[in-house]
Amino acid sequence: MWYHVDPHSGIPIYIQLKEQIKKAVASNLLKEGEQLPSVRELAIKLTINPNTVARVYQELEREGIIETARGLGTFVARRREEYGAAQEDILERALESLMVEAYQLGVDQERLRIKFEKKLDVWRDRLKKEGDV
Amino acid sequence: MWYHVDPHSGIPIYIQLKEQIKKAVASNLLKEGEQLPSVRELAIKLTINPNTVARVYQELEREGIIETARGLGTFVARRREEYGAAQEDILERALESLMVEAYQLGVDQERLRIKFEKKLDVWRDRLKKEGDV
DNA sequence: ATCAGTGTACTAGTTCACTACTACACCTTA
DNA sequence: TAAGGTGTAGTAGTGAACTAGTACACTGAT
Structure with missing residues (x-):
């Protein structure tokens, strides 16, 4: 499509x-x-x-x-729900990369937080738009 | 080292x-x-x-x-301070990737937020530890 | 059984990423 | 101006990543 x-x-x-x-x-x-x-x-x-x-x-x-x-x-597939040490680790790294990236871009922490919250909202809307099942 | x-x-x-x-x-x-x-x-x-x-x-x-x-x-180098459209775009993508990743890992939004805040704190500490200049 | 749909296995070729060898160019100090 | 430090340029080889061609295997309907 x-x-x-x-x-x-x-x-x-x-x-x-x-x-x-x-x-x-x-x-x-x-x-x-x-x-x-x-x-x-x-x-x-x-x-x-x-x-x-x-x-x-x-x-x-x-x-x-x-x-x-x-x-x-x-x-x-059905979304996985389990959440173990491996997942924890991957997420940890992803967050760390984000911090490094933001720093390199000259984005300060407060600005990063605001951006993050905004993005989180957008995502929440998308997921709710057509509540599954 | x-x-x-x-x-x-x-x-x-x-x-x-x-x-x-x-x-x-x-x-x-x-x-x-x-x-x-x-x-x-x-x-x-x-x-x-x-x-x-x-x-x-x-x-x-x-x-x-x-x-x-x-x-x-x-x-x-001295850390860059400018922050233009290009930077904005890169950060946007990075955040989006994080959302996708978290979803795939089965991490819900609330948990992601908590993790994010925690990481942000860690980073803040590191940066302050030896306040530059 | 046959057919038309699905995903899969095998093979192979081309490109390019990655690293190394070697030799060069620049800067500072004595 | 010579020496010893720095980063740089050109070349090349090995290997793997990526894609494609072709033929196979499974499934459900007719």
Whole structure:
């Protein structure tokens, strides 16, 4: 639908596509259980190789974001609820990167907090817009 | 000093080193004007090629984080204070990535906020510990 | 059983990221 | 002006990342 990809951007095609799908899922544009376009269909629409789409789907499946069934298609997985040490660690690093980035950009802490809160609100709205189930 | 690097980690050496330096600057372990180890010195300590270190320094200079002078050495630059549309954009993306990541990890918004605040405090402490100038 | 849909495996080629070797250019001090 | 420090430039090789071509395997409906 709204997927698009630029082979000349320097960023690998499969990364571009993967990020778009991840974001779509996280912002509830793609809802739980919803079917994604087939490997071939998407490949044709984006004029890329089916294997490239397949790779994206495989990686997303390994990350537990989608589920795929041979002969049937690919679907958005149920959101995981568990939250262990590994997740904790990843989030920790992500936050640290954000701090470093902000500093490098010349953004002071107060400004960062405001930005963060604003973004959090936006996200909350997106998730609530079509309350799932 | 505390730099270390693993050639077998899968992550490029120059990325590892660059991130360490960026983080050191952002957390005020490396202060404004402070001199970094020379290309050769660091290369020998880490048993890597001088050019790899040089690449790190070049990229960091392009990002405005350090300043380099032929024949003299390399130094931590003054922190930039300007804050334009480009910066705004980068920060925006960083925040968005964080939201997506958190969602994927199964972290709800409230928990994310708490984590964020905690991290912000840690960072504030680091910056204040040796108030510059 | 057959068909038309789905995802998958295998293979291979091309590009480029990454690192290293070597030699050069600049600056400061004595 | 010579020496010893600094960063830099050019070149090259190895390997892996990325994508594509082609053929296979599974599923559900007819």
